[in-house]
Amino acid sequence: MARNMEKMASIDAQLRLLVPGKVSEDDKLIEYDALLLDRFLDILQDLHGEDIKETVQECYELSAEYEGKHDPPKLEELGSVLTSLDPGDSIVVAKSFSHMLNLANLAEEVQIAYRRRIKFKKGDFADENSATTESDIEETIKKLVVQMKKSPEEVFAALKNQTVDLVFTAHPTQSVRRSLLQKHGRIRNCLAQLYAKDITPDDKQELDEALQREVICHYRVIQRIGDNAYELDIPEARSKIQAAFRTDEIRRTPPTPQDEMRAGMSYFHETIWKGVPKFLRRVDTALKNNGINERLPYNAPLIQFSSWMGGDRDGNPRVTPEVTRDVCLLARMMAANLCYSQIEDLMFELSMWRCSDELRVRADVLHRSSKKDAKHYIEAGGVYFRSLYSVILFLAAEFWKQVPPNEPYRVILSDVRDKLYSTRERSRHLLANGISDIPEEATYTNLEQFLEPLELCYRSLCSCGDRPIADGSLLDFLRQVCTFGLSLVRLDIRQESDRHTDVIDAITKHLNIGSYREWSEERRQEWLLSELRGKRPLFGPDLPKTEEIADVLNTFHVISELPSDNFGAYIISMATAPSDVLAVELLQRECRVKNPLRVVPLFEKLADLEAAPAAVARLFSIDWYRDRINGKQEVMIGYSDSGKDAGRFSAAWQLYKAQEELIKVAKQYGVKLTMFHGRGGTVGRGGGPTHLAILSQPPDTIHGSLRVTVQGEVIEQSFGEEHLCFRTLQRFTAATLEHGMNPPVSPKPEWRALMDEMAVVATEKYRSIVFQEPRFVEYFRSATPELEYGRMNIGSRPSKRKPSGGIESLRAIPWIFAWTQTRFHLPVWLGFGGAFKHIIQKDIRNLHMLQEMYNVWPFFRVTIDLVEMVFAKGDPGIAALYDKLLVSEELWSFGERLRADHEETKSFILQIAGHRDLLEGDPYLRQRLRLRHSHITTLNVLQAYTLKRIRDPSYHVQLRPHLSKEITEDDLKESGKPALELVMLNPTSEYAPGLEDTLILTMKGIAAGMQNTG
Structure with missing residues (x-):
């Protein structure tokens, strides 16, 4: 029976591919699924024999029979088969079904992308059940202009001032190892190529030759192109599936916070870095197609990225101050590396000689100084090198031959390149050794320094009639720099409110003024404000510190030592009162944080959500605090703990009401409030389709400013491939724009x-x-x-x-x-x-x-x-x-x-x-x-x-x-x-x-x- 089923599945899969018009586009998901299953079962038989394959088939059939009738005895019959397996066979069967489900997910992703392409080509969205979740930026702009009667200028103004900040977190919900995710990506690409309409015989042959060494057995897949059928060799489909199956799925040791950060940041290298300018060009195209003949400014903060990886210490003792320092330096190094590669490409592209007088003067100065410096260091190399940095500059002078003065853009960019090199190397040295011979003045320390020469090149090109060139790769790079800065992402710090209370309590006891923990909220606020308004230091090195108190204070010291553009917000989990926020403000001052982080209370449990509007109103009523925030405040609301505390129904309704009330409070005090949504991937933790989740928020609660967490497996689902990255950026941008300009109805x-x-x-x-x-x-x-x-x-x-x-x-x-x-x-x-x-x-x-x-x-x-x-x-x-x-x-x-x-x-x-x-x-x-x-x-x-x-x-x-x-x-x-x-x-x-x-x-x-x- 199992053999018959396998044979029928194989024949069915091939017939579906061969016969034009046999199935609808929707049924292609079955084709993809059957095709991958077919390949996997062949691999399973080759690796582990026919008996194990037939056992897998038998288990599948029993499961299918149960699913058809929901007959409990079938589960017991299936249990008898499974418990009879010896340890090795049991692992193989479990691994097989796990692998097949991962393959089904890949088939589904490719199919969704395929359906979307077909419908866009037809301009047909009427019969797409998920159209609201798939709405693109051009359709949204068109809807606003045509149906909602918004002027193109209004839409453009809204987009220019809109910000969506996607916050990557290390929440432990990604169960798939990074090694497997990468292999899954290659399988996904093979499947997409299989259904490509424009692959040529030469492409096929070159693909075969490049991957031949990876192939154990050569498989043929039947592919239909239009009405013609021919045999297409896809050896990599088999080799990639087998490689994934051969990889150990189980993490044998827990990841460190640094491991989590490296895994999260890999998405920037693989998809996000290139995906952002590609998406922003699509926004430009959408604007142009709707009557707006102006590009989005390169410094428009449309998309921003932040991270909790290495900063979220709430309940995680493994996230130490040293870890926070390491991840900041690592992110800075990665950003410099990405920019360095981009600058090298720009140097090849901007080879023109004509430029503005402003740029010419700068280029001449740089050319003379670079020639002088190169001579100095080459001469120094003949005697001795006084420092590692001298070695670096000597090698750079030898390797990078001087740019001729008649190529002024390259002269400017070569200086940028050298500073990026120094920036990257300094971060690398600090990460490895804690010290560096490279002086800070030889590096970029803030975004304005980095942008200035790039903006100079852009202005010069535009003034010389070369705007099309300026709006090419240089514009893309300017947008990347404005999006990612010198730190790639801004790191949020999250800590539980009780940890700050412990520190302040230790300080007040050391000052012999009582126990802060035992004070009323009113007394806490009074004392905190008196200290914030004063200038005296509260404690010195003699402050008695437990390990936990030292950890909190050392975290603030790390924040004070690193460049401020490394950091975003300081999140206080389990926040309940204004004193929770004021305590963090005081600790930042005491630890000499020059540019204090914005402090964000996180309200999570049902009672805290109910009390949040009153707590924020009391906070805004404090003159000192209103002066501190300069008319802007961020509040985070937690979907996970509120759901665990009261159930999904009550949590969802209270989250809705809390946002409404918080916005009213903010308007009362003239404060622009940004809501930070702490959503997970599952429905139980606030997950759901992005577009619908945003459009179902209360009216007036977004207004062009949104922060939202992207957690665990959702990162891979949203940014694992270039097309997924593009679609994610589009969904968030389109939904945020639509919510602001066409708010949903308010409940009666x-x-x-x-x-x-x-x-x-x-x-x-x-x-x-x-x-x-x-x-x-x-x-x-x-x-x-x-x-x-x-x-x-x-x-x-x-x-x-x-x-x-x-x-x-x-x-x-x-x-x-x-x-x-x-x-x-x-x-x-x-x-x-x-x-x-x-x-x-x-x-x-x-x-x-x-x-x-x-x-x-x-x-x-x-x-x-x-x-x-x-x-x-x-x-x-x-x-x-x-x-x-x-x-x-x-x-x-x-x-x-x-x-x-x-x-x-x-x-x-x-x-x-x-x-x-x-x-x-x-x-x-x-x-x-x-x-x-x-x-x-x-x-x-x-x-x-x-x-x-x-x-x-x-x-x-x-x-x-x-x-x-x-x-x-x-x-x-x-x-x-x-x-x-x-x-x-x-x-x-x-x-x-x-x-x-x-x-x-x-x-x-x-x-x-x-x-x-x-």
Whole structure:
């Protein structure tokens, strides 16, 4: 049967590719999926034998049968097959299904890009269900001008002053190793080439020759071009898939904060650096096509980038002051390196002799001084070198021959190049040794210094009639410099408010004026303001310091020592009162931070969000503080902890209301407020389609200024490839522009009243289960892999803020992760059903009001649609299997009660959306989920039984003989290690051989299938 299925899948895949018009464009996702699956199964058979391939096929068939009828005995039958595998075979099967899900994701990405290209070529968006999430900048501008009757000048003015700041964080939700991500990128490229319309036989031949050495076996793929079919050799498709499968998916050691930073910054080198000017040119084109014959100024802050990697120390003891210093220097070195390469390219391009008098004078001065310096250092080289820097300059003079004076632009740029070299090398020396022979005056220390010669070149070209040249690569580089500066990204510092309280408390005790921690809020503010208004130093070297207090103070010292353009905001997590902000202001002053960071309170829990407007109003009422902020303030709101605290429904509504109230407070005091959205990738942590998330925010809360976190796996999904980077920048820019110029509708008073009433019920329902039900913690830790989460080694941060404690101290990511793995998604939907049931039973007319809210109010519609999507990804039958295997019988009734709540909530969601079935309004997404469910189910069953064997060593299983083929010594040289040797990759595991790696592989595979970790 398995062989027949494989043969049919292979024939079907080839027929779909060969026969014109056999399938619609939408069905191409099945083609891509079948094609990659076909290739992978061939590789699996070659590497591990036919028996193991047939076992994978058997597991898939049993999963598919379960998915068709949701028949629980099929899961037990599948469990019997999986538990009979020996350790090596179990790892191979887990790895196979994980790999297939990653391949399915790649096929989906290519298909989405393909669909988008086709629809853009046709100019057809009417039948695109996801059109609102795919809206591009030109369509948005056209909509504003044509439909909303905005003038082109208004749109241009809005864009010039708009800023979207994307903040990369090291939240541990990226479960895929960087090595694999890179291989996945190459597979994605192969698949895209496979469906390219313009590949020639010569291209094919050259591609074959370049990759021939990587190929073990040569495969032929049938490709249709128009109505003609011919054989296209794609050896790299096989070699890249095999390379990915052969790579160890498991991180054997936790990453350091520096590792996380290097991984995050690699996206700038690979896609973002070149993607930004490409996108900004598209903005120029969109403006021109809509009647605006003016380019966006190169210093317009349309897109900015920040980072928390190496700066987020909230609950992460591994982020030390030394780490912060290292990541700042590393980012500075990377920025100088990228700019250095770009300058070299510009020197080849700007070879013209004609220039302005201003530039000519500068070039003559530089040429004379460079000639003199070169002579001096060449002569010095004959005697001795007084410093390493002298060596560098000597080598530079020898290697870089002088630019002739009749090429003035090159003279200017050669000086820029040399200073960039020194800037990069100084950062490298400081990073490696803490000192450098290169004097600071030989480097760029601020952005104005760097921009000045580039702007001079631009002005000169324009004045000499060479504006087309100026608006070429030079304009692109100016935009890159204005976007990334000398630091590549600005590093935010995040610390918990209690840590600052500890430091101030130590100071007041040292001054013998009492315990700051015990003071009232009013007394705290009074003392902090008196010190901020004064000039006396508060403490000296004799201040008694614990390790934690020294860490906080040393962080401020690092901020004071490094260039100010390295840093962005200072985020205070768990902020509740004005004193939290004033304490940081005082510590910055005491540690001699010359250019103090803007201080941003982060309100996270439900009560803190409710109190946030009043706290900010008290802050703005302080004269000293209003003078300090110069009319600008940033406030961060947290989606993760608010959801864990009160449930998704109540958190979403309170986040909405808090933004409205904060904007009112800011307007009252004449302050421009920027909202910083701390969103995760999952729905439970505020995730969702970018465009819809922005357009569903309250009116007047964005106004052209937006900060938002980009976390974990979302970084790869948004910036992993050039086209993804372009699409991400476009989505954020277009949605922010549209929200500001065409705000969404405000909710009616009766809708607000309904939401308020439902939120109270939803919070009570959620907390009655999560925090008040005495059986919940035991059930949660038994029914999910929460206790095993840390074994994935996907982040440097501990899973709890405090080593002890229950659900309250657990981080939001492992909280969401655990329920995502079992496909029960409790944090997303718990509370919704109770709220809807209460309000509909109270008055059936409320159901009609809810349906009206769904159809008219973007915020409510997005909220419901995202929950519906999560229900489509879930499966309570899988959760029931975890209960049966892992939960004590006394708790089975509790699990059944939760699953009944799940089904009731799903019924209400469908009623409100007017759907009979889940995702009725998005058949394309429904198809995408259907294609992966059978793979995920196999991993779920394998995970549940593996957890059973880990937690209960007495659990008996009957192993079948080893399936994976034994490989001879000659084979081993050719194709690597057999399945049994996979077990030896983890020789120190405390469990029976193979169990820990099997478990981790199932976690990674399910995360890939759900396209979310936590």
